[in-house]
Amino acid sequence: MDFDLTEEQRLLKESVDRLMADAYGDFEKRRQHQDNPQGYSPKLWAQYAEMGLLGLPFSEAEGGFGGGAVETMTVMEAIGRGLAVEPYLATVVLGGGFLRLGGSEAQRAALIPAIAEGSTTLAFAQIERQSRDDLFDVATTARRTEGGWVLDGAKSLVLHGDSAQHIIVSARTSGQRRDRHGISLFLVPADAQGLSRRGYPTQDGLRAAELLLEGVTVPADALLGAEGEGLALMERVVDIALAALCAEAVGAMEALHELTLDYLKQRKQFGVTIGSFQAVQHRAADMLVALEQARSMSMYAAMMAEHPDPAVRRPAIAAAKALVNRSADLVGREAIQLHGGIAMTMEYKAGHYFKRLTMLVSQFGETETHLHVVAAAGGLSEAA
Amino acid sequence: MELRYTPEEIAFRDELRATFRSKIPAEIRRKVSEGRHLSRDEIAEAHRILHAEGLATPNWPVEWGGKDWTPVQRYIYTEEVQFNAVPMPLSFNVAMVGPVIANFASEEQKRKFLPPTASLDIWWAQGFSEPGSGSDLASLKTTAKREGDHYVVNGQKTWTTLGQHADWIFLLVRTDPAAQKKQQGISFLLVDMKTPGITVRPIITIDGAHEVNEVFFDDVKVPVENLVGQENKGWDYAKFLLSNERTNIARVGFSKEKLALVKARARETPAGEGTLWDDVGFRHRVAMAEIELKALEITQMRAVAAQRHRAADKPDPTSSILKIKGSEIQQMATELMMTVAGPYAAAMPGHSHNEPPVGPDWADAVAPQFFNYRKVSIYGGSNEIQRNIIAKAFLGL
Numbered sequence: 001m002d003f004d005l006t007e008e009q010r011l012l013k014e015s016v017d018r019l020m021a022d023a024y025g026d027f028e029k030r031r032q033h034q035d036n037p038q039g040y041s042p043k044l045w046a047q048y049a050e051m052g053l054l055g056l057p058f059s060e061a062e063g064g065f066g067g068g069a070v071e072t073m074t075v076m077e078a079i080g081r082g083l084a085v086e087p088y089l090a091t092v093v094l095g096g097g098f099l100r101l102g103g104s105e106a107q108r109a110a111l112i113p114a115i116a117e118g119s120t121t122l123a124f125a126q127i128e129r130q131s132r133d134d135l136f137d138v139a140t141t142a143r144r145t146e147g148g149w150v151l152d153g154a155k156s157l158v159l160h161g162d163s164a165q166h167i168i169v170s171a172r173t174s175g176q177r178r179d180r181h182g183i184s185l186f187l188v189p190a191d192a193q194g195l196s197r198r199g200y201p202t203q204d205g206l207r208a209a210e211l212l213l214e215g216v217t218v219p220a221d222a223l224l225g226a227e228g229e230g231l232a233l234m235e236r237v238v239d240i241a242l243a244a245l246c247a248e249a250v251g252a253m254e255a256l257h258e259l260t261l262d263y264l265k266q267r268k269q270f271g272v273t274i275g276s277f278q279a280v281q282h283r284a285a286d287m288l289v290a291l292e293q294a295r296s297m298s299m300y301a302a303m304m305a306e307h308p309d310p311a312v313r314r315p316a317i318a319a320a321k322a323l324v325n326r327s328a329d330l331v332g333r334e335a336i337q338l339h340g341g342i343a344m345t346m347e348y349k350a351g352h353y354f355k356r357l358t359m360l361v362s363q364f365g366e367t368e369t370h371l372h373v374v375a376a377a378g379g380l381s382e383a384a
Numbered sequence: 385m386e387l388r389y390t391p392e393e394i395a396f397r398d399e400l401r402a403t404f405r406s407k408i409p410a411e412i413r414r415k416v417s418e419g420r421h422l423s424r425d426e427i428a429e430a431h432r433i434l435h436a437e438g439l440a441t442p443n444w445p446v447e448w449g450g451k452d453w454t455p456v457q458r459y460i461y462t463e464e465v466q467f468n469a470v471p472m473p474l475s476f477n478v479a480m481v482g483p484v485i486a487n488f489a490s491e492e493q494k495r496k497f498l499p500p501t502a503s504l505d506i507w508w509a510q511g512f513s514e515p516g517s518g519s520d521l522a523s524l525k526t527t528a529k530r531e532g533d534h535y536v537v538n539g540q541k542t543w544t545t546l547g548q549h550a551d552w553i554f555l556l557v558r559t560d561p562a563a564q565k566k567q568q569g570i571s572f573l574l575v576d577m578k579t580p581g582i583t584v585r586p587i588i589t590i591d592g593a594h595e596v597n598e599v600f601f602d603d604v605k606v607p608v609e610n611l612v613g614q615e616n617k618g619w620d621y622a623k624f625l626l627s628n629e630r631t632n633i634a635r636v637g638f639s640k641e642k643l644a645l646v647k648a649r650a651r652e653t654p655a656g657e658g659t660l661w662d663d664v665g666f667r668h669r670v671a672m673a674e675i676e677l678k679a680l681e682i683t684q685m686r687a688v689a690a691q692r693h694r695a696a697d698k699p700d701p702t703s704s705i706l707k708i709k710g711s712e713i714q715q716m717a718t719e720l721m722m723t724v725a726g727p728y729a730a731a732m733p734g735h736s737h738n739e740p741p742v743g744p745d746w747a748d749a750v751a752p753q754f755f756n757y758r759k760v761s762i763y764g765g766s767n768e769i770q771r772n773i774i775a776k777a778f779l780g781l
Contacts, residue, residue, distance in 0.1 A: 001393075001456055002386045003689050070385050261779055281775035288774055289705050296682035297675075303387045319675040368668070371675075375667035379647060380674040 003299065005074070012067075013074045015051060020082030023047075027349050030205070033085055038163035039199075039207035040086045048086060049118030057096050062112045069240070069302040073247040077298075080251025083352055085205055087121050087160035093244045094159075095122025097237035098168050098185065102225030107187060111166065123164035125155035125211050126234065133365045135170070135234045136180045140213060142171035149173075149223065151186060151194075151216040161209030162199025165190050169213070173228055183230040186222045193217060204359040205352060235310060239317040242364050243301035246324045249360050250298045253291045253331040256353040260284065260335045263342070263350075274338075283338060287331050294327035311377070318365070318373035319380050325367040332357040387682065389456070397460050400439075404468040407433050417469040417645060418746050419718075419753030421593050424549045430471040431504045440473040441502045445486050448498050455691040459684070466637025476508040476545070477501045479632065481554045484572065484621050488613040497574070509550035509577070511541040511599060512622065519769050521556075522566045522619065526601060528557035528573060530608070535559070535573065537581075537604040543763075547584055547597035550577050560616050572618035574610040581605070589759075591752035592732075626765075633703055633764065634710035636681045642717035643674055649724045649746070660724060669723075673716045680709045704770040704778075711760040711767060718754040725750040 005013060023044050024030055033041040048054050056071055058064025065071075072093060079088055096115060099108050114120035131137035140153025151171050161167060167188045175182030188195060194216040199209045225233045264275030264284060274280055301320035307313035332354040336343045343350040361367070374380055389397065405413075412426050422430075434440040442461055444450030453461070465472055472478075482501050485494055500506040517524040526539025537557055547553070555573045563569030575582070581604040586594045613621055647670060653660040660666055687702040722729050728743025729751040741748065761767045775781040 001389060001685055001689055003686050005385065261781070264781060275775075275779075275781040278772070278775075281779070281781045282768065282771040284779055284781060285704075285771040285774035288779065289708055292683055292702070292705050293676070293679040293709065296679045296686060299385065299686075300387065300678065300682055303385070319671075319678055322672070323675050323679050371668045371671045372664075374671040374675060375664065379643075379667075379671060380678055 005070070009070060009074055012071060013078070016053065016075050016078040017081075019047060019051060020078045020084060024082040024084060027352075030083060030085065030352075034201075034205060039160070039201065040163075045086055045121075046118050048088070049116065052116075053088070054092055054118055055112075055116030057092065057100060058112050058116065062108060063116050064112065069243055069305040072240075072244050072305075073298060073302040076244045076247035077251035077254075080248035080253075080356075081255040083205070083252065083255070083349070083356060087123070087163070089241060089244055089248070090123050090160040090164065091115060091121040093241050094124040094237060095164075095166070095168060097240045098122075098124070098224060098233065101236055102185065102233045104221065104224075106221060107224065111187075120166065121160065121164045123158050123161040123167045123209075124237075125158040125161060125167050125169045127156045127158070128154065129156055133369050134178070135238065136183060136231050137178050138170050138172045138183050139177050140169065140171045142173050142184055142186060144173070145217070148217055148219045149186065151188070151213045151218065153213050155211040155213070158197075158209045158211055160207055161211060162197055162207055167195075167211070168224060169211075170230055170234060171213075175228075180231050182228050183234075184227050185224040185230040185233060186218055187224045188213075188216060188218055188222065202359065204356040232310070235314065236308075238364055239313055240305045242317050242321050243298070243305035245360055245363055246294070246298040246301045246320050249324045249328045249357060250291070250295050252353050252357055252360070253287075253294060253328060256331060256335045256350060256357070257284075257287050257291055259350055259353070260287070260338050263339055267340075280338060283334050287334050290327035290330045294324045297323045315374045315377040315380055318370035321365060322367050322370035322374065325361045325370070328357040328361050329367075387685065389460070393456060393460060396457055397464060400461060400464045401468060403437055403439070404464060404470045407437060408468075408470050412471065413469040416471055417641065418749045419721075419756075420749045421595065422471060424546075427471055427474065427546075427549075428504055428507075431473050431477075434470075434473050435503050440504075441478050441482060443479070444482055444498075444502070448482075448486050448494070449502050455688045459688045462632050463637035463640075466635060467641050469641055472632075474504060474507065474546075475632075476510050476550075476554075477504060477506070480510060480625050481508050481574075484554070484612060484625050487624065488572075488621050492609075493574075493612065507546075507549050507551045509544050509547040509553040509599070511544060511553045511555035511575075513543045514540060515542050515598075519766055521622070522570065524556055524558060524570070526555065526557050527561065528555075528559050528571060528606065530559070533608050535606045535608060535611070537573070537575070537601045537606055539601050541599045541601075542587070542596075544584075544597040544599045545595060547599055548586065548594065552576055553599065554612075556618055556622055559618075563616065567619040569616055570618040570622070571615050572612040572621045573606055574612060575604065575606050579604050579606065589756065591755040593752065593756065595756075627703075634680055634684045634706040635714055635760075636677065636684055636710070639673075639677050639680075639710070639713045639717050642714070642721065643670065643677065646670060646717065646720045646724055649721075649744070653724055653726070653744075660726075666723065670720060673713060673720060676709065676716070677713050680706070680713060683709070704765075704773045707764060707770045708761075708767045714760050715757055718750075718757045721750050722754050729754075 052065050055064040056067040060066045128139055142149045142151045169186045169188050170183055172182055173184040194214045196212045197209045202208050265273055267274050297320040301317055304313055304316040335350050336354055339350050342348050408430055412430055441449045442451040446452050485497050514524050528535040528537045553575050555575055556570055557573055558569050559571040560569030581602040583600040585598045587596045650660040725747045728747035731742035733739050733742050733748055
């Protein structure tokens with residue numbers, strides 16, 4: 001049992017914390033980053049690359065740094081604290097995860113160095129109008145043709161899908177819409193013929209896109225992983241992304257709690273600081289309890305994220321997200337309430353943390369969805 | 385970062401588990417698991433078995449029968465005692481007065497008291513709370529006046545758990561009413577319950593049990609050699625005592641055992657076309673409780689692991705979190721058990737052995753434990769006091 005970071009992990013944490021402080025310490029800078037056409041700053045993204053953050057999870061042989069889930073957790077916590085808008089989750093965690101766990105040698109050779117140097121970003125297109133969070137609910141089809149595949153369908157809420165150079169698309173190669181088998185994944189260049197995108201901002205300050213696939217033709221080697229076996233790969237990668245989201249939430253909660261405490265110690269009413277009121281103190285204490293419980297589950301998620309056996313991994317990750325969701329809800333809402341009116345303004349940072357935490361709760365499954373995974377597995381204690 | 389136990393720790397756990405399951409009578413473990421109160425003899429029997437195995441006082445100094453265990457091993461021990469429904473060795477002896485005597489008493493007192501305290505040849509009761517001193521313990525009013533080679537004790541203690549069985553009681557008493565701060569005039573006394581002037585009266589709690597008592601002191605003469613440490617320093621010893629049982633406060637093992645039982649019984653409880661376990665809403669409640677418990681377990685382990693980095697006498701900032709969440713989850717587990725029992729929780733069959741049970745034979749103990757466990761968010765520093773501690777000591781409010 002050991003909860004300490006290694007020396008290398010500690011150095012990583014220090015440097016990424018410093019990067020975030022420089023890039024986001026002045027909150028006005030976040031708005032400037034968002035004003036770029038892609039919704040984030042390419043210059044800052046290049047700094048991520050320089051620091052090795054974009055190659056973090058890839059093996060050293062492929063030009064990466066061989067980082068694991070704890071390294072990803074460390075970066076994502078800092079991203080949460082900074083309220084950063086770069087496509088780290090979409091490109092490195094999700095896209096990188098698909099390449100690491102399902103990519104062919106050629107796909108990896110073509111994309112990993114480009115990701116690591118910051119010249120290519122990725123996105124994962126899985127949501128459809130009817131699917132909500134069911135990864136297996138896929139109506140988009142891929143038909144085999146001579147020498148390749150033709151994709152038809154529509155994808156929704158593709159995180160950073162408007163700026164990515166490559167999009168990993170789930171499509172049905174056999175079976176019925178909600179069959180668990182028959183789903184395949186395709187690596188589709190964003191400029192493919194027949195692919196149209198409509199980008200838009202999200203409530204939490206990020207970007208997403210609606211995709212329309214009309215007879216999109218890709219070569220045979222665009223298939224990512226085994227034909228028809230895409231679901232298991234998606235579940236593995238999404239579990240890694242869920243662990244990363246848990247860490248991001250912990251970072252955001254931690255920063256929001258600190259911001260709230262600072263305010264409680266400054267703001268005076270009735271001649272005293274509002275933090276001297278017991279009704280307020282107890283709520284601030286409950287925020288800490290929620291944060292620490294979430295931190296514990298984020299660590300648990302990091303430990304379990306790469307577990308190859310889904311019967312062990314899935315309930316564990318679902319448990320982590322369910323608890324982090326509950327904590328994120330509580331910390332976000334309490335922060336607004338304890339601040340009072342100031343947190344209702346667009347100008348002040350607290351509301352933006354609240355909005356990110358709120359949207360994070362529904363990313364890759366609401367609380368109920370994850371409770372259902374745990375409950376269906378017969379509970380947690382037997383599974384993990 | 386590594387959350388799992390080492391193979392050595394797992395072997396340690398398995399050995400404890402095997403000992404507990406083979407040595408502690410099944411009937412006693414069944415009663416603990418069902419949430420029933422134990423008799424004096426049953427508590428004593430379990431304690432003495434653990435003592436014979438060298439497992440009653442692991443947290444004591446080694447020279448007095450303690451174990452040279454790591455913080456992780458201590459945590460595993462507590463968790464396994466609870467998880468296997470073994471009665472904890474009497475906490476007043478093992479976790480409270482024993483460590484105080486070992487740390488602050490004279491050599492003579494140590495020789496006189498520690499061996500029978502470990503073996504339960506002396507059964508101790510705790511005399512801290514008073515009718516007017518609950519969360520504000522330092523406001524206590526029971527006095528001890530020095531008269532020659534005796535103190536004369538007058539006053540009243542309350543919530544004295546299992547005091548009806550006690551041979552001795554350790555008391556916080558006011559020896560200097562003129563002290564500037566209320567914490568300063570307090571002393572720690574050891575008192576034989578057979579001394580004239582002591583009256584024990586039962587308090588029956590809402591579960592119908594006689595678990596706690598009021599204890600009255602009317603001109604009770606206590607020899608001065610029964611003072612622990614220095615006069616008027618009792619508050620320091622009390623603080624040491626209260627901070628001593630940090631690894632136990634979350635009671636993760638208890639909640640694990642209880643939730644496992646909730647699931648096992650739900651699978652056998654007919655409901656609708658199948659069993660209660662088929663009910664999605666119910667399963668979600670169980671899942672949420674298990675998830676909260678998993679988080680608490682890791683939070684607890686983080687606190688245990690952090691002991692390496694912290695001076696032993698410094699209180700762990702996590703303990704208030706563990707107390708709040710631990711008590712909430714224990715209560716959640718007893719609430720879930722109420723749902724499992726359903727209508728049968730209402731029946732209160734007589735105590736005669738010939739009377740058949742109403743519903744499942746475990747159901748009559750469910751409501752009393754649910755009622756009884758409202759106490760866990762009140763005792764040991766109420767959850768509101770814990771929030772005050774967090775706010776003041778850690779959030780700087």
